[in-house]
Amino acid sequence: MKRTVRDILITAGILITAFLISIAFQNVFRVDEHISTLFAFAVFLISMLTQGYVYGIVSAFIGTLAINYAFTFPYFAFNFTIPVNLISALVMVTIALLTGALTTKVKYQEAIKAESEKERMRANLLRAVSHDIRTPLTTIYGSAATLLESKDDLSETQKETILKGIKEDSDWLVRMVENLLSVTRIDSGKVKIIKTPTVAEELIDSVLVKFKKRYPDQNVLVTLPEELLIVPMDALLIEQVLVNLLENAVMHADGFDRLSLCVSHRDEYAVFEVQDNGCGIPAEKLPKLFETYFEPDNNVADGKKRNAGIGLAVCAAIIRAHDGEICAENSSEGGAVFRFMLHTSGEQP
Amino acid sequence: MSNKYKVLLVEDEQNIRTLVSTMLDTNGYQAIVAETCSAAKLMYDSYMPDLVILDLGLPDADGIQIIHHIRKDALTPIIVLSARTGEQDKVRALDLGANDYVTKPFGSAELLARVRAALRSNRHSSDEGRFPGGCFVLGKLVINYDARRVFLNDDEIKLTQTEYNILAFLSEHQGKMMTYSTIIKTIWGDTADDGSIKKLQVNMDNIRKKFGVKPGDATYIKNELGVGYRMDL
Numbered sequence: 001m002k003r004t005v006r007d008i009l010i011t012a013g014i015l016i017t018a019f020l021i022s023i024a025f026q027n028v029f030r031v032d033e034h035i036s037t038l039f040a041f042a043v044f045l046i047s048m049l050t051q052g053y054v055y056g057i058v059s060a061f062i063g064t065l066a067i068n069y070a071f072t073f074p075y076f077a078f079n080f081t082i083p084v085n086l087i088s089a090l091v092m093v094t095i096a097l098l099t100g101a102l103t104t105k106v107k108y109q110e111a112i113k114a115e116s117e118k119e120r121m122r123a124n125l126l127r128a129v130s131h132d133i134r135t136p137l138t139t140i141y142g143s144a145a146t147l148l149e150s151k152d153d154l155s156e157t158q159k160e161t162i163l164k165g166i167k168e169d170s171d172w173l174v175r176m177v178e179n180l181l182s183v184t185r186i187d188s189g190k191v192k193i194i195k196t197p198t199v200a201e202e203l204i205d206s207v208l209v210k211f212k213k214r215y216p217d218q219n220v221l222v223t224l225p226e227e228l229l230i231v232p233m234d235a236l237l238i239e240q241v242l243v244n245l246l247e248n249a250v251m252h253a254d255g256f257d258r259l260s261l262c263v264s265h266r267d268e269y270a271v272f273e274v275q276d277n278g279c280g281i282p283a284e285k286l287p288k289l290f291e292t293y294f295e296p297d298n299n300v301a302d303g304k305k306r307n308a309g310i311g312l313a314v315c316a317a318i319i320r321a322h323d324g325e326i327c328a329e330n331s332s333e334g335g336a337v338f339r340f341m342l343h344t345s346g347e348q349p
Numbered sequence: 350m351s352n353k354y355k356v357l358l359v360e361d362e363q364n365i366r367t368l369v370s371t372m373l374d375t376n377g378y379q380a381i382v383a384e385t386c387s388a389a390k391l392m393y394d395s396y397m398p399d400l401v402i403l404d405l406g407l408p409d410a411d412g413i414q415i416i417h418h419i420r421k422d423a424l425t426p427i428i429v430l431s432a433r434t435g436e437q438d439k440v441r442a443l444d445l446g447a448n449d450y451v452t453k454p455f456g457s458a459e460l461l462a463r464v465r466a467a468l469r470s471n472r473h474s475s476d477e478g479r480f481p482g483g484c485f486v487l488g489k490l491v492i493n494y495d496a497r498r499v500f501l502n503d504d505e506i507k508l509t510q511t512e513y514n515i516l517a518f519l520s521e522h523q524g525k526m527m528t529y530s531t532i533i534k535t536i537w538g539d540t541a542d543d544g545s546i547k548k549l550q551v552n553m554d555n556i557r558k559k560f561g562v563k564p565g566d567a568t569y570i571k572n573e574l575g576v577g578y579r580m581d582l
Contacts, residue, residue: 174454197543199550201557201564202572208565222564228554230547235574236436 007050011059014049018042018063022071035071036088039063043092047099056096064089125183129310133176136169171214175247179314182240186321193321195232200224200263200270203235207242207261215250221260229263231270231342237318238342244311245274245338253278253336269341277335281328289328290316315340353379354468357398359389359415360430361408365453369402372457378464386410390418400468402460403447404430405438413445420446426467426525430455436575440528443577448525466581470524485520488582490569492520501560511536512556515549519570519580528577553578 022035043063047056068085069078079085143162151159186193201224208220242261249259256278264271281289290312312328319326319340326340356378360366370380381396383389386407393401393415401419405412412429419425429442429450439450448467451460485492491500497513499506508516514536519527530541532549539545553572560569571579 170454196575197547197550198574199554201554202550202574205564205572206574212565220565224564228551230550239574 003051007055010049011046011055014042014046015059015062015066019066019070022066026071036067036091039067040088040092040095043096044099047096048103052104053097053100056100057093060089060092060096063092125310125313129176129180132310133173136172139169140166140173176310178240179244179310182237182314182318185234185237186317193234193237195234195322197230198233198235198238200229200231203231203233203239203242204261204263206235207239207246210239210243211246214247218250218259220246221258223260223262223264225263225265227265229265229270229344231344233322233342234318238322241315241318241340242272242274244315248311248338249274249276249278249336253280255279256335258335265344266341268344270344271339271341273337273339275331275335275337277331277333280330280334281336283330286328286330290326353377354400355379355381355396355398356464357381357383357389357392357396357401359383359386359401359407359412360404361385361406362404365404365430369460372460373464376457376461384408386412386414389415393419398425400464401425401427402430402464403427405442406432413442416442416445416447426470428460428463428467439576440530443526443528444530449579450526466524470522485517485523487520487523487569487580492517506559508556508559509552512552512559515552516556516580519578523580526573526577526579532577 018038018041022038025035025038040063043056043060046059047053050056064085065078067088070076072079072085143166147154147159147162154162204222204224208222211218211220246259246261249256253259253276256276258277260273260275262273262275264273315338316326319342322342324340324342326338328336328338331337354377356373358366358369358373358380360369360382361384366382366384370382373380381392381398383392384407386409389403389407392398401415403412403415416427419427426449427442427447429439429447430453431439431442431450432453442450448470449463451463483494485494489502492498493500494517497517499508499513499516515532518532518535529546529549533539533541533545537545537548553570556570562568562570568582569580571581573579
């Protein structure tokens with residue numbers, strides 16, 4: 001609807017401009033010859049800037065009539081016996097058709113390109129994920145096989161070490177799968193995420209319960225606004241974002257001893273901040289922090305850090321799907337701050 | 350042997366079935382297993398288990414049917430095993446009378462805690478219930494139903510009428526996950542729309558403030574995002 005109005009306005013604007021310039025030409029310079037060229041140009045512009053063929057063809061006819069009526073002898077009267085006028089009409093319609101066909105084709109190709117870009121990203125993600133999943137699977141498979149085949153030869157301590165390895169790697173797989181599920185939740189179809197009013201305190205409660213199950217000894221300093229803060233969101237997805245950000249701090253903020261989670265209410269936004277006082281983020285990583293996982297060739301050798309990329313990439317995708325904003329920076333007191341903002345009003349913006 | 354709790358486990362995945370029945374067996378429960386919806390109904394009718402653990406995705410029919418079958422004439426606790434993404438299924442199962450759910454993947458500690466809570470809640474509601482002079486005690490929380498008074502760590506907590514009603518309702522169903530719509534229907538007689546959910550959220554917020562709970566270690570009232578609340582230790 002908006003698009004149609006816009007196209008009509010463009011068409012009308014260009015035609016009126018062409019008409020006024022032609023009148024100026026005729027009255028000031030006393031020349032008629034360039035007027036059909038001018039209208040042909042106008043038709044070309046209209047075909048290029050509007051959607052489909054209709055506007056171009058309509059303006060070609062209007063242009064022909066305008067030239068016939070106003071700018072060819074007899075002035076300000078119709079006369080359809082002049083062959084020159086018929087030729088210019090033909091030229092303009094042809095221009096409209098050709099330009100329309102060309103621009104439609106270009107637009108189509110752009111859409112294909114965007115789609116293949118998305119496809120490429122998905123393929124990269126899939127490749128990276130499959131690679132990452134294989135490592136813990138190897139451990140789990142090997143460990144289980146070892147336990148089955150030679151349980152009599154293993155000491156109790158050895159068995160316990162192997163079992164702990166299995167549990168650790170399964171935990172990692174669970175987190176990976178949760179992240180992947182979140183991505184498919186956003187990507188599946190063209191359906192927008194469904195936001196429900198969620199109480200910030202309940203969200204944080206749920207996040208901390210989950211987080212403490214994985215890191216029972218890690219203390220988190222929580223700051224919440226005094227008043228009841230209700231934010232429309234897909235609570236499970238935002239929960240995932242916060243858990244990812246907290247885990248990210250535990251895994252990557254070397255040397256930190258303080259981890260805080262702060263929720264505040266600023267104007268129309270709920271602001272969530274996860275801050276640590278660890279080593280901070282290397283400056284060269286900052287600009288692409290949220291997209292590294294989608295880049296090929298980021299073979300991270302350090303096994304401990306492999307979950308990093310997808311976690312942050314998923315965070316960014318989720319916040320984007322909420323029409324929110326996410327950013328990361330180094331705090332002046334040292335350590336990293338991850339911040340995201342969500343609208344506090346409106347079910348769907 | 351005979352005084353063990355009988356638990357009916359309905360699950361079509363061989364490995365999960367073995368795992369859960371081993372968990373149950375080693376923790377002093379008698380596990381009965383069924384792989385399909387029809388087998389489950391048959392087993393339920395012939396064994397009359399004390400508790401049912403139910404996976405909703407079964408090969409022959411929707412597991413919801415089993416909830417219907419049981420809830421026709423019994424209050425046997427039902428714990429649903431569910432995948433993470435299906436909140437709608439969770440809410441539907443809970444509204445139809447399931448007591449609780451456990452999200453896959455789960456650890457033995459988590460599942461067994463839910464089993465104990467569900468068995469306890471069933472005993473509680475049939476034994477003590479709302480008898481005159483009945484007192485509800487959970488850890489340091491005491492609710493005196495007759496006097497409509499609530500004590501936490503021996504201090505009285507002043508609640509409004511509505512806040513008290515919500516708390517008493519949750520306590521009567523201790524260990525059971527109560528969905529938003531169930532609570533709203535009971536307390537206000539309304540249907541759950543955005544307005545009434547907000548009313549509930551505001552009241553829960555006040556209760557939390559009066560209890561002085563910190564997020565992350567909320568004892569007594571557990572909140573499950575998008576689903577509901579449960580009273581539990």
